Ligand SMILES: Nc1ncnc2c1ncn2[C@@H]1O[C@H](COP(=O)(O)OP(=O)(O)OP(=O)(O)O)[C@@H](O)[C@H]1O
């Protein structure tokens with residue numbers, strides 16, 4: 001199938017779903033519980049995105065997300081390299097990381113709020129607690145299976161330990177690390193949003209709750225769509241950076 | 251040289267009482283059955299391994315760690331970094347050695363054109379054939395300008411024809427530079443064609459069994475391979491090696507039966 005045909009099919013399927021939804025919402029659904037796409041679009045601007053408080057809330061959430069993500073990446077890679085570099089680290093600490101990774105963090109959320117308060121700090125901390133693990137795990141995974149011959153070659157050419165890390169280990173790890181980064185982006189967003197929904201004073205969570213409790217589905221869906229769009233854009237950004245680093249693989 | 255292994259039963263005596271002097275500017279080929287310790291010897295000379303007893307000296311100083319200023323290495327498989335272009339690989343080699351300067355690019359291009367690869371400078375290793383990559387590895391070994399070049403079966407992964415051509419190129423290249431070379435190979439013809447002296451090693455533990463001079467000036471033309479002198483040396487080498495290879499195979503059988 002040609003790329004154009006693939007795109008056409010994809011577009012038609014999506015269009016079909018939207019039309020079905022429109023039809024369902026207009027004919028069967030209760031207007032206080034669900035809204036048709038056309039209504040959502042009409043609601044998006046100016047009522048939702050035109051409202052300064054909503055815009056500020058999206059801004060706050062975005063900042064929480066970015067701070068949490070950057071912290072996940074920095075600390076995750078640091079810890080990953082430290083653990084993955086030595087045999088001792090891999091054997092004694094890696095299992096601990098995997099164990100922690102396995103705990104569903106949602107049960108710890110009240111604890112986060114208790115420690116970090118009702119403001120952005122608890123959202124950042126919770127997002128961070130989601131994002132850091134995939135970064136650590138994938139960094140460690142990336143440090144395995146590096147071609148020993150390349151390390152030997154580098155050593156024979158006089159590369160220092162640091163140069164071996166910088167020019168052999170790190171490039172080798174790029175693929176795995178970016179897998180971790182994409183996962184971390186998704187999970188950080190999840191963590192931030194969960195914390196927002198749990199308790200929020202002015203973030204997105206506050207407005208989702210407000211719209212839901214006032215039976216305003218069109219605004220609610222409009223807000224959710226905005227968030228989804230945000231997530232897609234952020235993921236694409238990570239992917240673009242990855243492509244920039246992966247040219248040698250083509 | 252003895253490798254400790256994970257427990258005493260795995261201990262391997264790889265080299266035993268090897269004494270070898272290599273003159274400045276000499277091209278020496280190491281020949282011997284598989285597993286006799288050729289790579290091990292090369293690694294000791296290059297400072298990649300520390301010997302358990304005895305000493306290795308290059309240019310009057312004992313070798314204890316890699317000495318990129320004096321010694322360059324070319325391995326059996328490409329050690330070009332796949333994530334950098336050919337040119338970037340050269341730059342790194344010079345940088346590791348601490349001689350990256352303003353005209354590194356000219357230097358790299360010169361070495362590349364010496365092996366006829368200059369038009370591939372901005373390719374990634376993945377875009378090159380195995381033979382091309384080995385040419386470039388060779389060029390990189392020459393580019394860093396060290397006096398000693400250690401080559402561990404650099405052409406082993408190549409087909410016969412490519413090997414011959416590369417061998418001729420190498421002979422021409424080296425005739426001009428006066429480098430000291432230690433070259434490990436399994437090919438008798440390659441050894442005779444390239445070397446000033448061929449060191450034949452025994453089955454493990456490796457010792458020096460014989461040392462045979464090839465009195466033919468460099469660069470050598472392919473016609474040299476058709477001469478009687480060439481054939482005579484080749485036959486002599488074959489005679490020396492045959493027993494050692496038999497012994498290696500017999501030892502492997504014994505080991506296998508002991509395991510079964
Ligand atoms: N790192 C190591 N640890 C333990 N034993 C080793 C190690 N390296 C080599 N050996 C042993 O030392 C012996 C010599 O190995 P070496 O690689 O030097 O042989 P070689 O002559 O280069 O063989 P080939 O022609 O097959 O490349 C082998 O029996 C091998 O099992």
Ligand SMILES: [Mg+2]
Nearest residue numbers: 288289290402
């Ligand atoms: Mg070997």
